[in-house]
Amino acid sequence: MMDDNTRKRMPSVLQIMLLAVNTIAVSGISGFIYITTMLIRSRYEARAFLNTVSALPHDPKRKFMLSLILMAILVLSFIIRAVSYMRHERLVLFTLLLDAVVSAAAIWNLDFNYNGLILLVFADVIGYVKEGKTRLLLTILAIVSYLLTSYQIISVYTPLYHLDDFIQYYPAGARQYAYIGITLLNSMGIILFVLYCIYLISAQRSQIDEVNRLNHELQSANEQLKEYADVSESMAKTRERNRLAREIHDTLGHTLTGLAAGIDACIATIDTSPELTRKQLSILADVSRDGLKEVRRSVSELQPDSLARLSLEVAIRKMITDMSSVSNVQIFFESDIKNLRFDSDEENAIYRVVQESVTNAIRHGHAKKIWIMMNQKDGVLELRVKDNGIGCTEIVNGFGTRHMRERIEMLGGSLVFEGQNGFTVIAMIPIRWGETYD
Amino acid sequence: MKAFRTRKSNMITGVLLCLILFAAGASARAVQAEGKDTVLEVGLFAGSNWDVANANSFVIIDKAIARFEEDHPGVKVHYYSGIRKEDYSEWLSRKLLSGDEPDLFVVLDSDFNLFCSLGILQDLEELIQKDDSFEREQYFSTALKSGEYHGVQYALPYETVPVLMFVNKTLLDREGIEMPGEDWTWDDLYDICSRVSRDTDGDQKLDQYGVCNYGWKDACYANGAALFAENGSAAYLTNPEVSEALRFLRRLEGLSQGDLVTQEDYNHGNVAFMPLNFAEYRTYKTYPYKIKKYDNFEWDCLTMPAGYSGGNISRIDSLVIGISRFSKEKNLAWEFLKLLTYDQDIQTDIFRYSQGASVLRPVTQSEEMEMILLQDMEKGDTVISGELLGTVIENGHTESHFGQYIQAMSMADSRITEIIEGNNLIDTELKILQREIDSILGS
Numbered sequence: 001m002m003d004d005n006t007r008k009r010m011p012s013v014l015q016i017m018l019l020a021v022n023t024i025a026v027s028g029i030s031g032f033i034y035i036t037t038m039l040i041r042s043r044y045e046a047r048a049f050l051n052t053v054s055a056l057p058h059d060p061k062r063k064f065m066l067s068l069i070l071m072a073i074l075v076l077s078f079i080i081r082a083v084s085y086m087r088h089e090r091l092v093l094f095t096l097l098l099d100a101v102v103s104a105a106a107i108w109n110l111d112f113n114y115n116g117l118i119l120l121v122f123a124d125v126i127g128y129v130k131e132g133k134t135r136l137l138l139t140i141l142a143i144v145s146y147l148l149t150s151y152q153i154i155s156v157y158t159p160l161y162h163l164d165d166f167i168q169y170y171p172a173g174a175r176q177y178a179y180i181g182i183t184l185l186n187s188m189g190i191i192l193f194v195l196y197c198i199y200l201i202s203a204q205r206s207q208i209d210e211v212n213r214l215n216h217e218l219q220s221a222n223e224q225l226k227e228y229a230d231v232s233e234s235m236a237k238t239r240e241r242n243r244l245a246r247e248i249h250d251t252l253g254h255t256l257t258g259l260a261a262g263i264d265a266c267i268a269t270i271d272t273s274p275e276l277t278r279k280q281l282s283i284l285a286d287v288s289r290d291g292l293k294e295v296r297r298s299v300s301e302l303q304p305d306s307l308a309r310l311s312l313e314v315a316i317r318k319m320i321t322d323m324s325s326v327s328n329v330q331i332f333f334e335s336d337i338k339n340l341r342f343d344s345d346e347e348n349a350i351y352r353v354v355q356e357s358v359t360n361a362i363r364h365g366h367a368k369k370i371w372i373m374m375n376q377k378d379g380v381l382e383l384r385v386k387d388n389g390i391g392c393t394e395i396v397n398g399f400g401t402r403h404m405r406e407r408i409e410m411l412g413g414s415l416v417f418e419g420q421n422g423f424t425v426i427a428m429i430p431i432r433w434g435e436t437y438d
Numbered sequence: 439m440k441a442f443r444t445r446k447s448n449m450i451t452g453v454l455l456c457l458i459l460f461a462a463g464a465s466a467r468a469v470q471a472e473g474k475d476t477v478l479e480v481g482l483f484a485g486s487n488w489d490v491a492n493a494n495s496f497v498i499i500d501k502a503i504a505r506f507e508e509d510h511p512g513v514k515v516h517y518y519s520g521i522r523k524e525d526y527s528e529w530l531s532r533k534l535l536s537g538d539e540p541d542l543f544v545v546l547d548s549d550f551n552l553f554c555s556l557g558i559l560q561d562l563e564e565l566i567q568k569d570d571s572f573e574r575e576q577y578f579s580t581a582l583k584s585g586e587y588h589g590v591q592y593a594l595p596y597e598t599v600p601v602l603m604f605v606n607k608t609l610l611d612r613e614g615i616e617m618p619g620e621d622w623t624w625d626d627l628y629d630i631c632s633r634v635s636r637d638t639d640g641d642q643k644l645d646q647y648g649v650c651n652y653g654w655k656d657a658c659y660a661n662g663a664a665l666f667a668e669n670g671s672a673a674y675l676t677n678p679e680v681s682e683a684l685r686f687l688r689r690l691e692g693l694s695q696g697d698l699v700t701q702e703d704y705n706h707g708n709v710a711f712m713p714l715n716f717a718e719y720r721t722y723k724t725y726p727y728k729i730k731k732y733d734n735f736e737w738d739c740l741t742m743p744a745g746y747s748g749g750n751i752s753r754i755d756s757l758v759i760g761i762s763r764f765s766k767e768k769n770l771a772w773e774f775l776k777l778l779t780y781d782q783d784i785q786t787d788i789f790r791y792s793q794g795a796s797v798l799r800p801v802t803q804s805e806e807m808e809m810i811l812l813q814d815m816e817k818g819d820t821v822i823s824g825e826l827l828g829t830v831i832e833n834g835h836t837e838s839h840f841g842q843y844i845q846a847m848s849m850a851d852s853r854i855t856e857i858i859e860g861n862n863l864i865d866t867e868l869k870i871l872q873r874e875i876d877s878i879l880g881s
Contacts, residue, residue, distance in 0.1 A: 047528045051552065
């Protein structure tokens with residue numbers, strides 16, 4: 001098999017060869033006719049020569065010059081196309097059109113004595129067109145027009161000068177070479193065109209194979225990824241369980257063990273030495289506070305990233321900017337509570353409700369504007385997340401909403417949804433105002 | 439960015455190149471159009487088309503050019519003056535090969551069919567249609583036909599020359615024979631010839647003859663025979679008109695009892711009839727040629743005698759002028775062609791300065807023509823009447839010069855002369871000849 005690089009270069013090599021063969025043929029034929037007329041003139045055999053021809057090329061010198069100019073334009077247009085391929089669609093189209101016109105002029109100029117230019121033009125056009133059916137159509141068109149514009153057919157309808165008449169002027173020996181040259185050029189043109197078509201077809205087929213192969217690979221990679229995801233999820237679960245177990249064992253276990261032992265000691269000493277017991281109990285209280293701190297630390301490690309690092313307000317604002325920046329939604333946040341600092345489980349719940357509501361508003365409500373409002377009423381925090389989305393008449397409890405509800409109910413609060421005028425989530429959370437630890 | 443720039447410059451170069459090419463072409467045209475006079479090139483040869491001496495070769499064309507250039511300011515007409523008739527065909531062919539042929543040019547008989555088939559000559563039909571001042575009827579139809587190929591007018595006749603029968607009036611008077619009329623026949627010819635063919639000085643040898651130079655072709659045309667198909671595809675030598683003509687000739691030649699009668703005998707006044715073409719007549723009758731050519735006898739001219747199946751038909755030759763299909767100045771060329779062939783002034787000059795006859799009926803049949811001819815005559819000579827000349831031209835036979843014409847004709851010429859002189863059956867011999875000539879034509 002050819003390597004990729006050769007394959008990519010192949011069409012242009014074939015096209016260059018085709019162009020070269022055509023250039024040689026066109027300029028060669030018109031040059032040959034010009035030189036032959038000069039020779040006949042110099043030998044004063046013009047009248048006798050006229051008897052042997054079927055028609056005359058008028059002004060062979062001009063025809064020769066015109067051939068050279070037309071071929072130069074073809075070469076130039078080929079270069080332009082090669083340089084600007086895939087970049088200037090219009091320029092390429094223009095050069096192809098130019099090629100067609102110039103080739104027609106060149107064939108006309110040669111009185112159909114050579115029409116291989118048709119194959120050259122069609123080769124360029126077929127190479128440019130990507131669609132398989134159009135290609136086939138163009139190929140057929142190329143062959144048909146090549147056959148129809150042959151000298152033998154056109155000369156039936158209109159008198160055309162014949163290259164053969166000029167070859168016949170020479171002695172038999174020289175004639176052989178001329179015929180060999182012409183036959184070679186003609187068949188080279190056809191062979192190169194056929195090769196080019198075969199190349200294009202095979203290139204197209206291998207392209208299809210390549211796409212199929214890649215598609216297959218992508219699919220299996222996708223499946224593998226899914227497996228990996230499952231595995232890593234269960235691994236993460238296990239790891240998290242282990243960590244929780246360790247934490248519980250290290251902190252709560254340690255503290256509770258100490259407390260149990262201390263309380264046992266207190267029970268033993270409470271009758272004999274109440275003083276000592278009180279001391280001992282205050283130590284135990286310290287220990288239990290320390291333990292509580294430890295527990296809090298553990299919990300904080302389980303908190304969402306933003307909340308662990310930031311205060312609730314900053315975390316919410318950050319979420320708002322993140323969301324606004326990724327979706328085209330305006331989110332407004334207002335709160336009449338001075339200091340938005342609560343216990344971490346409360347903060348956690350509030351944050352989750354806000355996050356879930358905003359997500360729902362964007363995903364399901366297709367909202368463009370979302371309002372987040374918090375206020376305090378009789379020690380109860382009222383959290384409202386309202387949007388201008390499509391709303392819904394019947395609320396289906398999904399995982400997200402159920403989760404929210406659970407979180408709020410765990411804190412002794414309640415959660416209400418309203419589906420008219422957009423969608424509103426109202427959470428009432430009894431906050432433990434006084435018990436804030438610092 | 440750099441790559442983009444090269445692409446862009448490539449595109450610009452391409453567009454510029456195209457523009458330059460267009461500009462160059464356009465400006466070349468513009469310079470040609472503005473800078474210089476338009477030059478109309480004319481191709482013609484020196485001397486006469488009928489191989490008679492002609493001292494005034496270029497008088498008519500010079501006069502026509504002067505008039506044309508006066509009527510068309512900014513136009514110059516040019517011709518090469520040094521080309522002899524025998525070199526003309528090669529000269530023109532070389533010009534045609536390199537594509538710098540004149541805008542309009544004289545076409546020889548032997549070139550006309552070939553040039554038409556090669557598509558060298560402009561089809562004149564359209565130009566004729568467009569030109570309201572042009573009427574084909576002004577021309578003798580036979581002369582006009584010389585410029586026709588496959589029914590299309592490719593050239594216009596400029597000058598025409600019919601064959602006439604010259605009669606030695608003095609000899610006929612001496613023998614007490616009346617001048618035959620214009621509608622005389624082979625029987626009249628044979629009758630007169632048999633009466634005049636005799637020994638006058640008593641040496642038992644014939645010294646006075648009936649006719650000389652009356653060829654087989656003259657006889658065939660007079661008998662209404664066409665020798666070849668117009669496109670040269672076949673010979674018609676086995677037609678009954680041909681064999682009838684040859685039988686008559688054999689009979690006629692029998693009268694001279696095997697003596698070879700030549701023009702010399704006619705010049706000495708010993709022959710009653712001799713066909714001569716009009717150009718020869720003009721030079722024959724006029725100073726200085728007549729002095730050295732003929733002894734003192736009076737003579738006149740007549741139509742050719744009618745054959746049994748034909749009429750008073752004689753061969754006519756016309757010189758035609760065509761326009762190059764590639765001429766850039768076709769309308770000017772047409773105007774000049776019309777001036778040469780259609781203008782009555784210029785055509786009258788043909789009688790003054792050339793040896794042929796005008797191709798225009800009104801000119802050839804005019805009294806002015808007779809006056810011009812009279813100026814060349816001596817007292818006692820009969821001037822050929824315009825009426826007669828017109829009739830002869832109008833009834834003439836024009837031979838189509840197809841590709842192998844010369845070959846076929848020279849073969850027929852030599853073989854038919856043998857046949858007439860020999861004793862073999864004419865029909866059989868003609869059949870053999872026909873086959874041979876057809877094989878030449880077919881090849």
